[in-house]
Amino acid sequence: MNRSLLDGRTKLRASAAVMGAAILAISSSACSAPAKSYETPGSLCGKSISPKLLDPLLPPGKKVSVVARHETEGIRRCRVYVDDKEALSASSEWLRKDTSLLDVASMPFNNVDPGDKMTDDGKFIYSENGAIGEVTCLRPPTSGERVFTSIRVSGGKPSAEALKNLVREYSEKLKNSDHCS
Numbered sequence: 001m002n003r004s005l006l007d008g009r010t011k012l013r014a015s016a017a018v019m020g021a022a023i024l025a026i027s028s029s030a031c032s033a034p035a036k037s038y039e040t041p042g043s044l045c046g047k048s049i050s051p052k053l054l055d056p057l058l059p060p061g062k063k064v065s066v067v068a069r070h071e072t073e074g075i076r077r078c079r080v081y082v083d084d085k086e087a088l089s090a091s092s093e094w095l096r097k098d099t100s101l102l103d104v105a106s107m108p109f110n111n112v113d114p115g116d117k118m119t120d121d122g123k124f125i126y127s128e129n130g131a132i133g134e135v136t137c138l139r140p141p142t143s144g145e146r147v148f149t150s151i152r153v154s155g156g157k158p159s160a161e162a163l164k165n166l167v168r169e170y171s172e173k174l175k176n177s178d179h180c181s
Contacts, residue, residue: 034060038082041066044090045078047173049166054080056162057153058087074145076179080156087156092135092174094145101125104132104148111152117160124167128158131167137180147180 038061040051045068058064061082068078074094080087095104101122102114111130118125124133135147149171151163174180 036060037062038064040064041080044080044166044170045076045092047170047177049169049173053162053166053169054088056159057156057166058082059156082155085155087154089150089152089154090170091150092147092170092179093150094147097144097146099146099148101132101134101148104150109152110150117164119164119168124164124171126160126164126167128160129153129163131163133167133171135171135174135180137174138176139181147174149174 036055036058040055040058041049041064042051043049044054044066058080059082063083065081066078067081068076070076075091076093077089077091079089101118102125104110105112105114105116105125110132112125112127112132114125116125116127123136124131126132130150130152132151133149135149137147149167151167151170153159153163
C-alpha cells in the first residue's frame with residue numbers, strides 16, 4: 001500500500017476517535033446536569049401563584065421550602081429556599097402615599113435601579129435580579145399609604161422577563177387581600 005493512503009486513513013481514524021470522544025463527553029455531561037427533584041410551590045407568601053411563574057427563577061435541587069415572616073407591621077415577607085439556601089425573596093410593604101415606584105427602586109436590597117426596565121403602564125420596574133411593583137388595593141385602609149411589592153432573586157436563576165411576570169401576578173393577587181385592607 002501507498003504510504004500517503006495509510007497516512008490519510010490514520011488521520012481519518014484519529015479524527016473519528018476525537019469526534020466520538022467529544023460527543024460522549026457532551027452527552028454524559030448533559031445527563032449528569034443537576035435537576036429539580038422538588039415540586040415548585042403554588043403559592044408565595046400565602047398567595048396562590050402559578051408554579052410556571054416561579055419555576056424559571058428557582059435553581060435545581062432536592063427540596064424547596066417557603067418561609068413567611070410578618071414580624072413588622074405593614075411588611076409581609078417570605079423567602080423561598082432550595083436545599084436550605086435562599087433562592088428568592090418576596091415582600092409587600094405599606095409606604096407613604098407620596099412614595100413613587102422610582103423611590104422604591106432607589107431603596108437598597110431590591111436589586112433594581114430607577115433606570116431599569118419599566119412596564120408600559122408604569123407600575124413595575126424590573127431587572128435580571130429583582131422586580132418591584134405598585135399594588136392598586138381595592139380597599140386601601142388609609143389615604144396616606146400605598147402598597148408596593150418586591151421580588152428578589154438571590155440564589156435562583158436571574159431572568160428579567162420571569163421576574164416581571166412574577167411581580168405582576170403577585171401584585172395582582174394582593175389587590176384584594178387582607179394586607180390591602
